[in-house]
Amino acid sequence: MDKRPLVMSCGDPSGIGPEIAAKAWDVVGRDCPFVWLGDPRHLPGGVAYRVVQDLADCGGGAMPVLPVAFAAPARAGQPDPANAAGVIEAVRRGVELVQSGAARGLVTCPIHKAALKAGAGFGFPGHTEYLAHLAGVDRVVMMLASGALRVVPVTIHIPVSEVPGALTPTLLEDTIRITHAALIRDFGIAAPRLAVAGLNPHAGEDGTMGHEDRDVIAPVIARLRADGLDLRGPLPADTMFHAPARARYDAAICMYHDQALIPIKTLAFDEGVNVTLGLPFVRSSPDHGTAYDIAGQGVAKPDSLIAAIRMAWNMGA
Numbered sequence: 001m002d003k004r005p006l007v008m009s010c011g012d013p014s015g016i017g018p019e020i021a022a023k024a025w026d027v028v029g030r031d032c033p034f035v036w037l038g039d040p041r042h043l044p045g046g047v048a049y050r051v052v053q054d055l056a057d058c059g060g061g062a063m064p065v066l067p068v069a070f071a072a073p074a075r076a077g078q079p080d081p082a083n084a085a086g087v088i089e090a091v092r093r094g095v096e097l098v099q100s101g102a103a104r105g106l107v108t109c110p111i112h113k114a115a116l117k118a119g120a121g122f123g124f125p126g127h128t129e130y131l132a133h134l135a136g137v138d139r140v141v142m143m144l145a146s147g148a149l150r151v152v153p154v155t156i157h158i159p160v161s162e163v164p165g166a167l168t169p170t171l172l173e174d175t176i177r178i179t180h181a182a183l184i185r186d187f188g189i190a191a192p193r194l195a196v197a198g199l200n201p202h203a204g205e206d207g208t209m210g211h212e213d214r215d216v217i218a219p220v221i222a223r224l225r226a227d228g229l230d231l232r233g234p235l236p237a238d239t240m241f242h243a244p245a246r247a248r249y250d251a252a253i254c255m256y257h258d259q260a261l262i263p264i265k266t267l268a269f270d271e272g273v274n275v276t277l278g279l280p281f282v283r284s285s286p287d288h289g290t291a292y293d294i295a296g297q298g299v300a301k302p303d304s305l306i307a308a309i310r311m312a313w314n315m316g317a
């Protein structure tokens with residue numbers, strides 16, 4: 001039996017990451033052990049932890065911590081640019097441990113993208129793009145998954161004004177194929193059914209409200225259907241997410257970030273998991289961010305992080 005632990009990058013220590021990690025350990029630390037990569041100083045007072053030097057000894061007891069150097073203490077809700085380098089190092093170290101085979105998978109606690117850019121010139125829009133860079137892969141896919149819905153945004157962290165130009169047939173086909181393969185391999189769905197959203201209102205209304213649906217999306221769907229994939233679309237996005245519609249597919253392929261993330265965060269904010277498909281290792285994350293507005297108050301819910309831990313544990317088996 002694979003007893004290797006997960007590793008968890010601490011995320012922005014001024015956010016809710018440290019507190020939800022400690023809460024998550026209390027719930028799933030025994031069944032899905034993880035080693036927290038961060039600065040013990042950033043953990044909330046009273047949290048039981050033990051510093052470890054490697055991943056060998058991490059089952060049960062207090063939360064194991066593999067220290068990562070940070071320049072400054074953390075002030076709840078107030079990101080410190082001086083800590084940006086440590087946030088990035090925790091992610092890099094986590095990838096190193098997974099790629100070495102020491103860890104079963106990586107769970108990342110939330111980062112604040114703008115804070116990393118300001119503090120360390122972080123050149124990536126978020127974890128997803130950074131992890132692809134570290135892994136040396138050209139294409140990865142962001143999936144947000146829950147019991148009620150799985151969604152994939154084809155374009156991610158780009159301005160809405162740039163979405164039409166970014167929606168190339170190649171990007172759409174790659175995204176669909178990576179998603180389809182992951183649903184089979186990682187989610188145990190033998191014959192995945194995919195619903196593909198249109199870009200424009202009413203999926204372009206036969207070209208009267210935009211042409212991308214007819215000229216870009218529909219030909220890719222036709223080609224992949226001819227290749228045997230079970231796809232429907234381009235569908236009007238506004239009628240894809242009510243319960244009867246969701247019952248007809250296993251994942252929704254959406255054209256841009258909020259077209260995908262609004263429905264899943266509306267339906268399943270506390271259980272949604274962000275999982276990166278196409279990496280040579282397992283990576284998951286909660287579906288929320290640093291939540292500076294509640295950081296340090298003890299009210300942050302660990303539920304999404306717990307779901308992310310469980311998903312990574314099961315996918316890493």
Ligand SMILES: NC(=O)c1ccc[n+]([C@@H]2O[C@H](COP(=O)([O-])OP(=O)(O)OC[C@H]3O[C@@H](n4cnc5c(N)ncnc54)[C@H](O)[C@@H]3O)[C@@H](O)[C@H]2O)c1
Pocket residue numbers: 016020109110111112113114127274285286287288289290291292293294299300301302303304
């Ligand atoms: N995986 C990630 O690293 C990740 C994911 C999403 C957003 N972010 C980043 O986080 C930063 C803040 O983003 P945002 O404000 O749009 O979204 P957010 O998810 O941080 O917060 C949105 C709202 O949800 C609440 N909330 C979030 N998580 C919660 C929890 N566990 N329990 C209770 N309430 C919770 C917050 O208090 C806030 O009111 C941004 O820089 C964003 O890019 C990172």
Ligand SMILES: N[C@H](C(=O)O)[C@H](O)COP(=O)(O)O
Pocket residue numbers: 111125126127128129257261274285286287288289
């Ligand atoms: N777009 C995701 C969300 O809103 O939940 C989140 O920002 C993911 O970012 P990463 O690439 O850092 O996982």
